[in-house]
Amino acid sequence: MDFVESVDVKSLPPGSHTVISINGKEVLLFNIDGEISTIGNICLHKGGPLSEGKVEKKYDGYYVTCPWHGWEYNVKTGAAPPGFGDQQALYDTLVKDNKIFVSALPRVLPLKAEHKDNPLQDLAELRYESTRSSLNILGISCTNMNQNLPRISTSDEALQDALEYGSEKYNASTVLLKLSDLEFRHCEGYYSRNEQACTWPCSISEMDSNDGMNEVYRKLILWADILVLSTPIRWGNASSLYYKMAERLNCVQNQITLQDRVLVKNKVASFIITGGQDNIQQVAGQMMVFFTELGFSLPPFAFVGWSRGWTAEDMEYNEKLFLKSRYVKRSVRDLIDNDMKLLRQLKGDPCVHIASPQPKISEAPSKIKIDND
Template structure:
């Protein structure tokens, strides 16, 4: 077997790693415990650069964790940890006169094992539950509270009124998600490393199908025709739980960038915004900007607001006034009427003709610049 020079030993001090190119492949070199080893650089999961990963002693050996999603490989054998059958390619190393030589071909070939993702099959295959005649309305309450010390929520109460009206008048199928009752992780920013690191389904969901956002993905993307989002105003902004959810929805928008794949088609969104202090139009603008970027369509007059103004610090009276007011009941019903009229129209649209005028990977100003560490 032929060997080629890839580095000097001084370029790879003890406790370090380095990415080198061998023919048309990138290889991760490691120097740990006085031994230089080499395995394929491209993680078998999504192609992350193993040479940039963290190396630790664990599982009875020395393992590198992919910096994208944490898949692990033994840096000597290329094997995955116990319980997994993945095998990374392994290259032979020789050291001659402080020169690191590597085999031109791997001595062990990579094998990507089959992983059981059956719990996510509907998301992977995009098994939509909407039809030309379905009327599925999803309510999402983003208010945060301790349910053991439950308080009255104006935004959630208005959402309940809207869903009840939709069922009573139109026979709609409705669901309500209370984000505070879902145990879901924050977005962990994989996209900031590489666009391919942000996946569909979300890589966090793939790691843990019980993560609470899995329900949001299923109900919002696959099931709902109409999404009603209700939020209180918190310091002039939507609820922090809303933003936590929105960050995890980057996986939906990113499919446009990566694959020109629009997941949200022929769906309507509208909003309920309540608060003691006034900033309703600004919050509505933030919500509308984000939801249109996902692909949602809005009805005329797409939000209902309730506020008592800047000086309204007597929040106990806010609730009293809210409960006495006929305004919320009337306007939420009118919003539902508008949503249903809008969905009846957009269901006639040919989804094949829907185009997202968004940046794609080839539009990047640095598209012609090669990153020597990346495999993609």
């Protein structure tokens, strides 16, 4: 096998590692207690740089941990930890005249193991359940009440009215997801490490197939034709559960940025916003912008709001007045009627490709070569 001269032994003291290029491929040299080894630098998961990972003694040897989502590789063999079949490229290494030489080709080729029965296969392959003729209304409730002290939630009530109306008048299939029933992790900010580390399906979902957001992804992206999202107003904003979910939808928007791939097409979104006091338009504005950023279409008058104004601190009357309100009953129906009209238009002439004016990674300042002229 041909060997390629790399770095001086002195420049790689025990306990250190360094990345070099061999035949255009990034490889990672380690010195563990004087023993030098070389494996591929690019993580088999989503391409994270192992050179930026931590090296620790664990399991049956020393392992480097990918800084993006935590995949691990034995630094001497390139193998994944016991029980996993992934294999990083492994190069032969020798030392001659105080220089380190690395084989021109890997002795062991990289192998990403078949992860059989991938529980997220439907999401990965975007197996849409919505069709040209489907009529699926998804309600997402963002209220967060103590399940052991059940009481009326105005936003939930209005959402359930909307779903019942959609089912009765249009014979639509309806699903209600209550975020408070779903246990899901916060967005852990992989995007801010590297834009490519924020993946579809979400990297957190890949780590934990039981994460509650997986149900939201399935219903929202694959199943729904119409989304009706309800939230209470909390200090002038949507509920904290809403934001927790919205942050986890970065992986949907990010597909547009990274791959010019719009996952949400020909879907309608509308909103129900209720609060004891006001700020409805600000909450609606934020949600409307966010969901159009994902690809949803908005009907005219895309939200229903309920509040009793700045001085209405007499909350004990809020529920009663809400339940008696003819306005609420009528307006949630109008909301669904407008959703349906827009959906029919979309289904009549569905978009196959949607142009997205959002920034793309290929247009980012660091990706554009500056012409000195």
